[in-house]
Amino acid sequence: MKKVKVGIVGLGRLGRQHAENLAFRIPNCELIAVCSIIEEEAKKAQEEWGVKYAYTNYEEMIKNEELDAVLIASPSGFHCEQIEKALEANLHVFSEKPLGLYLEEAVRVEEAVKKHENKVFMLGFMRRYDKSYAYAKKKVEKGAIGEPVLIRCYGLDPSEAIGGFMNFAKNNYSGGLFLDMAIHDLDLARWYLNSEAKQVWAIGGAYGYPEIGQLHDAETGAALVKFENGTMGVFVAGRNCSHGYHIETEIIGTEGTLRIGTVPERNMVTVFNETGAVKECSEGFLERFEQAYLSEVEEFINCIREERKPDVTVEDGVLSTALGYACKESFETGELVTVQS
Ligand code: NAI
Incomplete structure (x- = not known):
C-alpha cells in the first residue's frame, strides 16, 4: 500500500x-x-x-x-x-x-x-504503548501477581510546569485535574483491573497555588474508586510535584504486587557527590513517554495499512470520560458519585 x-x-x-x-x-x-x-x-x-x-x-x-x-x-x-x-x-x-x-x-x-x-x-492513551506498562500488562495476564485487587496511581506534573499550565488554562478549559490529568490512570485502571468503575469519591484543593482554586479546579486531588468486579482504585493527581514528573503505578494482586516507575528516574545514572547518591527525575511527559508517543502513532498507521482496528477503542474513550467526569462531580459536590454507564 x-x-x-x-x-x-x-x-x-x-x-x-x-x-x-x-x-x-x-x-x-x-x-x-x-x-x-x-x-x-x-x-x-x-x-x-x-x-x-x-x-x-x-x-x-x-x-x-x-x-x-x-x-x-x-x-x-x-x-x-x-x-x-x-x-x-x-x-x-x-x-x-x-x-x-x-x-x-x-x-x-x-x-x-x-x-x-x-x-x-x-x-x-499512549501509556498502553509504553514498554514498561505493556510488559506489566503481560505479567498480570500471565498471573504473576494472582488476581489484581487494587491499583494505586500517581500522576504528578512538575511544579516547574505550573506557569505553562496557568497560561493554557486561562485560554482553554482543560476539563479539570481529573479529566485532564488523571484520565491516563483511570484508563490504565480499567485496563489492568478488567472492569468498569462503579462509584467514586474524590477530594482535592489548591494548596501551593491558590490561583488554581480560582479556576474552580484542584491543584492536588485524590479519588477512591470502587469497580464493578469489587476491585479498588486509589488515584492521586497533582500539578505541584517539586521533584519532577512523577508517574507511578502499583497493582496489588492476591499473590504479589507489581510497580511501574516507583522512582521516576530520568535514566540509569546515579550521581554520587556532596549531596548524596542522586537519581535525577524525569522532567515531563515528552521525556518520559517519548517512545510511547511514537509507538502509538506507528500502531495507528499500521492499522490503516493493514485494515485492522487498534486495541484502544472509542469505548475506552467514553468509559474513561464517564469516570473522569464522575471524579470531577464528586470533587465539586463532595458527594459519593455513581459512574454513568
Ligand atoms: P497546546 O496549548 O500546547 O497546543 C494547542 C495547539 O492547538 C496550538 O498549536 C494551538 O494554536 C492549536 N489550536 C488551538 N485551537 C485550535 C483550533 N480551533 N484549530 C486549530 N488549531 C488550534 O496544547 P497541548 O499541551 O499540546 O495539548 C493538546 C492536546 O493534547 C490536549 O487535548 C491535551 O489534553 C493533550 N495532551 C496529551 C498528553 C498525553 O500525555 N497524551 C500530554 C499533553 C497534552
Missing part, C-alpha cells in the same frame, strides 16, 4: 512531537498538512519540515482530498467536533485524550465512529 498521508491539527507542546514523528520517524506515512489557528506556528512547521500544505482553518485542511488521515492535537474542547468532522470527510482519525470533556459529546462521537466502521479511530 502507498504511504498514509496525514494532516495534523494543533502544533503546541504535544502536537509538535507528533508532527515530527509523522514527518521523520514513521516510514509508512507522510505528513502532508499542518494546521494551527496561530499562523506563525503553521508556517514555521511547514518551512522547518518541508510540509506541503499549511492551514489556519481545520475545516479547510480536511477538505484536502490528498489526505487519508488526521491527527488531532488541539485543546481538549475541540476534540469531539473535530473527530466528527474528520469522519464525515471520510478520514481515519487519531485524537489526543481526553475523548471529550462531557459524556454527551463523547457518546455522540462513539456513534459517529460506529457509523464509519471502515475508518480507523484511535485515542491517544
